[in-house]
Amino acid sequence: MVRITINGVEYQVEDDITILEACNRLDIPIPTLCHDERLNPYGACRLCLVELKGKNKLEASCTTKVRDGMEVETHSDKVVRTRREILDLLFSNHPEDCLTCEKSGDCKLQDYCYEYGVEKGSYLGEKRDYSIDDSNHFYTYDPNKCILCGKCVRVCDQLQGTSAIGFENRGFKTKVSTPFDMGLAKSTCVSCGNCVAACPVGALLPKRKIRYRAWEVKKVKTTCSYCGVGCQMYLLVKGNQVVGVEPAEGKPNNGLLCVKGRFGYSFINHTDRLKTPLIKRNGKFEEASWEEVYDLIVSKIKESKAKYGPNSLAGLTSARCTNEENYLFQKMFRALIGTNNVDHCARL
Amino acid sequence: MITVEELKKIRENTLKKMDLKLHKLQEEILDKEGALNKKLILICGGPGCHSSNVEEMKARFEKRILEKGLIHVEVSIAGCFGLCESGPNIEVYPEGIFYSRVKMDDIDEIVDKHLCENVVVERLLNEGAIESGKIKHVSQVNFYNKQKKIALRNCGIIDYNDIKEYIALDGYQALAKAITEMTQEEVINMVKDSNLRGRGGAGFPTGRKWETAFKYDADQKYVICNADEGDPGAFMDRSILEGDPHSVLEGMALCGYAIGAEQGYIYIRAEYPVAVERLKIAIKQAKEMGLLGRNILGTDFSFDIELRLGAGAFVCGEGTALMESIEGRRGMPRPKVERTAHKGLWGKPTIINNVETFANVPPILLKGADWFRSIGTEDSSGTKVFALGGKVKNTGLVEVPMGTTLREIIFDIGGGIEKDRKFKAVQTGGPSGGCIPEEYLDTPVDFGSLSKIGSIMGSGGMIVLDESDCMVDIARFFLDFTVDESCGKCVPCREGTKRMLEILERITAGEGRAEDLDRLESLAEIITSGSLCGLGQTAANPVISTLKYFRDEYEAHIYDKRCPAGACQALLEFYITDKCIGCTKCARSCPVSAIRGKVKERHVIDTEKCIKCGACMEVCPVGAVIKR
Structure with missing residues (x-):
């Protein structure tokens, strides 16, 4: 000490x-x-x-x-x-468009300018004028808003391990860029969006289907359902709709997400999404309750096992389940049903 | 691999063959009769002279010598002689005759007259080598006689591509002595006692730096030679590397022995292809002889050196950016959370010293710390090499004892101001330094004194400015350089220097505003105190020092819309006085037809049309066109 x-x-x-x-x-x-x-x-x-x-x-x-x-x-x-x-x-080298900027309300430059009483940039000299890179499916990069803090570059390099972006040019002309300035779509970017999450200003922004302000959304902490890692994340909820996802600090993910967890949330509000189990009766799927469905599964398993033996059954589980769920599933097949015919989609 | 004994033998044998070269170290013109038979033509192969095809000149000499049937004449190219202003330079030994501005067609005459008839070609003598009809030995020429050469001791004497000539002049003796007779602590203590300070600019005590790395326990340590010389107009390190590469290799090996490192890197800019080539040859020769590599001179000490080429970014001369670059990343400074001597290259203890610093180490080891401390001042011992440039008569490379005054360097060695104009200021330390006005000309040049008057020693750039130089424009020039070379990492340097430059551009364009001086001062404070690395922290120095000493010039630009030095084009007006004889030359040379007037009548310039190119002024036969 x-x-x-x-x-x-x-x-x-x-x-x-x-x-x-x-x-x-x-x-x-x-x-x-x-x-x-x-x-x-x-x-x-x-x-x-x-x-x-x-x-x-x-x-x-x-x-x-x-x-x-x-x-x-x-x-x-x-x-x-x-x-x-x-x-x-x-701020003198930054667009003064806080009124329409998506980041407004969640922008550290805005917050500090407010705190330190900087109303506008007082140096009326040259300003950057680069084109916006919106070639990526999930997010945009506006170099004119970039403050060159280098977080995106370092997250991509040190945490994500992709090194898709870096700096080009020197001094006032420095810009975050992809190799040969070919654009994000042609880079090695895996669209994990961890750069977007790290950006303190509005330079890197997720493409939004529904517009929202930072103060309009409720952040609901949850575990990502895509795989068994258990990444912690916030669902951004406006009204009763999920409008975005942000990574949350958590032991399994250290504030990072992958492309699926970060950007693959539109299924949540999708009209085609299954919300109840279905049972095929007379060649047509009909909605059913979980009790009905489980009864049906259990009876079919028992029937097959009695008729053809345990090895007539096989189980395939999913990477979207947690490790614990996968463990229980193979335990059920081996100990309860009595077969080693159990596998997992991650192996296919 | 050679032994210490064999090294001594090489020294003695080579020395015998070098007797004529040693006459360079003498000061008197030898008896012409006695020296008739055996001669040495020494051609300067420094950066400036080398660009005048000295290889071809050497071939021309050899051809004519052969034609004339002369047998005892040797022609040799050596490193920089220093007096670049009057290059290509040639010296003839044993007499010590100093020829300057020698052209290809002058060579036959030198051979025919000087070598065959023993008559000095007076018209080719350097201006300083003849005084009231008396011819001086080269060492007596004013440019040289106040100099003291330690770092440049072998430059201009030895053949840079021949390790034996370096060995003959005590080369590798210091290394042999250190690794066979001295402990690591003894080497460090000797460097510490010598009070050698880093010649790259900041002046950190070299011995103390080495000690820090020595005391830090690690499985691997590194020595880096910073040869990324980037100040505009500076070529001190380049001249040492090109003229005497082994002195740097030996200095690095000594550092390696002292701190316990086995690997050294020379980080050199790719724009120095000649230096790179000569270093490669030098490293190869040293390895072949066993003076680098495994078990040097049969001892347990091993040390290897590799080259790393920089791609030309000025910021890579900053130690941490240099290490990033060697490690394969973009050359941007990194914060010094830990000292470089503890965690440097690849996280290992690392010593980074400048070329000139390393070149100073072998003589210190051989002659002792007291000898070194007896030269220079108490604050800064030894000598310093400067690249003297700008509006001074003798531009070139000079090495003077620390404590020599600016006046002595500029007026005695440099020969005063070109065209006998009035001295205005001297800029030391390149883009990180400041402008020193006339009242401080008697300041002794050492680390402490220069920083007291708002400049720095820097790596050795010294640019002399005269009354025709506008100090606002000079500040603008250096800022322009810094803005271009800022790496773009930290905000004060990236954004601040750009805004500073914009203000200076505005002032020199005649659009300065009353609040601009306050703005410059507040920006200077932020950039200096807030920047991440040395580049940013010193970037405002040219502005701070000119604002301090030449504020009136800024005010004249802003309030009177006038450039007192007559340098800022936007603030000038060309005007034809009544001296005009109406010859019409000006009107005919004007590219935009802005001059009207009849033959034999006074002409007039239409200032609306005038683009201020100055063509009229150049062609006027009577000096009737003036700037005002």
Whole structure:
């Protein structure tokens, strides 16, 4: 443990953590745009700068470790002035279209500009003017809104392991891009959307069938039903419709999802979706209750087993079930029915 | 593989063959009679002269020498002589005659007159090599006699492609001494005691850096030589690598021994193909002789060096960006959560030093820390190489003891200002440095003194500016460079320098606003204190220093819409005075027909039409066209 003073108050914190981590644990708010604790320290947005006693230069709290006796000012005049100027610089090179931007209400740039009183970008110079890449089925990339925090690039590289996107050009002309700027559709992108989830602004946005504002939706935490991993996610519900999905922090998925969980939610409200079991009677499917269906299954199994023996039966289970469910299924086949004829779709 | 004994033998044998080259180190013109039979023509193969086809010149010399039946004349190309302004440069030994601006057609004359008849070709003598009819030895030429060469000790003497000539001038003796007689601590202590500071710009004490890496326990350590020289107009490192590549290899091997590393990398820009080629040859020769590779000189110490070529990004000269680049990623600086000497390349303890720093190490090991500390100042010992450029008479490469004043460098060595114009400022440290005005010309050049007056030592760029240079435009020039070279990672540098440049462009275009100076100052503060790496943290220095010393020039641009130096085109007006004789030359040369007037009458420029190209001014025979 080390003793550090933050804004005049002395604290004891663990050693070998950064100032930002210490402040997060102590509930001292520090703005960040490029920080993500799942990723290697990056230090690009410079919003988390703090003043250290005895140092003229400001230090990024996300990349500076605490030291015994350190005296930190997180909101001194100089720090606040610098943060305001950084936000001004960012906003000066950003479309001022918050009114129609899909990200409004969930945008960190918007939040911090509000917090630090930056009403508009005061530098009336050159602004980026790139075309929007909407070649991907599920999301769009607007380089003009990008603040180059690099989260998307790093998530794709360090967490997703796909490395479909990277930076091109230098300085003011820097842009997140695919190899040879061929567009997302022609890249190695697997459409997992983890970049979209990491984007703090409106540069990467999911394509929406139904428009909604961040404050209009209710977030319902659930487990993804596509496979047995058990990824945690939020269903975004507007009225009684699921309008989107966002990854949630959870042990199995570390805030990540795959393309199915992230974007494959339209079946939920689909008119063709089966909502009750069906039994074929006289060549036609008819709706039935679960009790009826289970009775029918049990009787058929018993009948076949008695007539032809247990090996006349085989069970095939699904990757959409959890590990526990799959375990129980094979247990039922082996112990109850008495056959080893059991398999799983993931093997096919 | 050779032994220490064999190394000594190579030294002695080669030294005998190099007797004429050693005359370069003498200071007096030798008796012409006695020196008639055996001669050495030394041709400068430095970056500037090399571009004038010195290989062909050498062949022409050899051809004529053969035609004339001369047998005891050797022609050799060596590294940079330094005085690039007057290249191609040639020296004749043993006399020490210094010829400059030699053209292909002058070669026969040198052979016929100088070599055959022993008559110096006076018209080809360097201007500084003759004073009131008396011919001076090259070392007595003003450009050279205040210099002190440590890093450049072999440049311009040895054949850079011959390891034996390097060995003859004490090469690899320091390495032999260190690995056979000294412990790692002793090597580090000697470098520490010498007070050698990093020559790349920041001036961090080299020995202390080495000690940090030495004390950190790891299974693998690395040595990197930063040869990504990128400041506009700087070619110090290039000249060392091209003229004396082994001095850098030996310095790196010494560092490897001191910290316990077995692998070194030279990160060099691909735009230096000549240096890359000579380094490849040098590494190959050193490996063949067993001076690099496994079990050097039969000891337990092994050290290998590989080249890594940079693709030309200025930011890759920044240590962490350089390591990212070697590791195969985009060259962007990474935050220094841990020290490079603890966790550097591939997360292993790493020492990154500049070319010139490494070149200084072997002499320190041989001659001792006290010798090195006796040169220079207490703050900064040793010498520093500068690439002297801009509006100075003798542009070129100079190496001076630390503490030499700016005035001595610019006026004594550099020969003063071109066209005898008035000195205005000197810019040191490249895009990271500042402009120093006349009142500080007597400042001694060392790390501490330069930073006190708002500039930095930097890697050694020194650009002299005269009264015709606009300081706002100079700041704009450097900002333009930084904006182009910013990697784009952090906000203050990426967005801030661009906005700063836009303001400077506005001011030089005559559209400056009253609030612009405050804006520049606040931007400078944010960029300096908030940027991630050294590039951004120093990017505003050219603006800060010019605002400090030449604020009146900014104000003249903004409030009076006037450029005092007459450099900003948008603020100028071309005007024909009553000196005009009506020759019509100007009207005929004007590309946009903006000049009217009858023959033998005064002409007038239509300022609406004028595109300010200056063609009229150039052709006027009586100097009637002026800028105002």
